[in-house]
Amino acid sequence: MSEAWQKVKRFKIHEVWPLLPAAVYLVGFLVIVGAYLVGLSLSFEKNGVTVFPTLRTVAAVVSNTEFRHALLDTALFVIVGTPLELAVGLFLALVLYQQFRFRNFVRSLFLVPLAVPALVTATLLFILFDYPGGHVNFLLTGKYAFFPAILHAPVNWRGSEVFALGISMIGKVWRDMPISMLILLSGLNAIDPELFDAARTMGAGLRTRIWRVVLPLMIPSMSAVILLRSIEMWKEFIFPFILAGKYPLLGTLIESMYNDWGNSNGASAVAAILVLCIVVTTLLFLSIMEFLRRKLVRT
């Protein structure tokens, strides 16, 4: 304690005070969020009497079938959505990696989805996937001359679990494309062209160069995308809230428990479980990456 204090003193505490208000604000809210989340999750309310601490709320949530279903759906949302984000981001990054005439313009254009508010994108998908008369239904039933008929009857997109969550995922992936793209593009740009040349001189074909040179060098930026995007997928709220109201993910379940059922304890317990899911996914992913790295370095 005294040693730390000495250090701070040497750095002239009287010059560091402007940091304090912001620090108090942020750390204060951190304490509030943490304390309320734990406090509410570990409280149980019955007939106006609050019991604390107890695991009854958590137990009630965990045994709830709707919660289990939401947890499973959210896990699927993460497992399918994260690779999709990576694939779409990689596609856009590869397009921008080339040299062509309107490259700067196209680059700016590719950032637009990020600038459109999520609620607006969700609203647009709400309109486009309308039933029976939305653009997508007209398109897929072959009502436009330029597109073949794939369906023979319109689909009620928002009325089906798979499609409603699928559209939510499309919206989420579309909106976040620029983030994945930028991270992957900076990864691509960081590759030394000398390596590419050296591989070619040694007779490596295009496929070998991609698999043996580009891909290994892209691992850091690709794992950054996977990690960041999987966290985002876990916590997604707005798209499923607007487009898949009847089929909750963890995020939308928190909202309906809190606002519709007035169950702040249960909502907090789900929120705490959501945080836990994110922490576990992150640790799992990092340890897998570490394992792979060690294995690759040894052989």
Add this chain to the structure above:
Amino acid sequence: MSTIARVKSLPVEGLKKALWVASIAAAVLLVAGPVYMLFKYSISDSTSINTGGAPIPLWPYHPTFRCFTYLFSDSQFFGVITNSFVIAACTVGMSMLLGVPAAYVLGRFRVPGRRLLLLGLISVRLFPDIASVIPITEFFIRFKLQNTYTGVILAHTLLALPYVIFIGMSAFEAIPDDLEQQARVMGANGFSVFFRILLPLSIPGLVAAAIYTFLLSWDEFIFAYFILGLGKISTLTLFLKQKLAFSPPQNLLAAISVLLSLPVIVFSLMLQKYMTAGITTGSVK
């Protein structure tokens, strides 16, 4: 640059070239298509939406700005826009007031344990919004801040403050030490150095942070929804959500959406440099 030149020099046959043009076209369509659709709906007349079974046209039969003029003549909508504007402006004021001094200290002084300190400052934002909104709403209910401007402004400041600190910090860091030293040699004290030298030089970065904060508050939905509900004080995002629930004409929904996103798109493109820097910093090592 050389990378790009080398990739281009690979043998490109006709098929490859066609594939390449097709992939650019597909990518542009993927990004611009939905944006075009939003715009198209917002200028559609009612016969282009209620087509009575005929496919919805890709360009409205009779393009019109009626939805926009209707919205601007609606006093409720005017109140909603004003609310969003006031909340965003107050959020900017408060975030800058708290954030700029902090950014100054973190950018100009070798504070011990800086990394740990930064982690501590952003850790409240590591919680998902949908998870931290419950505790904050409960806290605001207890202190009678629910359904108040103050409540939303405090919440939005919480969301924006880490960004203000980070963008501001790099703005202050970029100023050469020599300038500050010289001013001090000439007898300027800490306050004059800050107000006469550091602040003017960091203005571009700070303006970017302020605009970013404004946009964040302008299109924020989750905290506004929990703290204000669909009650007396409504913001643009809440207004849009409220309309969605009553399935109004789609052109009206699209017009509200356009008004909500236009400022964000325009300013985000202007601030591209700062946006992209924020995203890629630290993610690729």
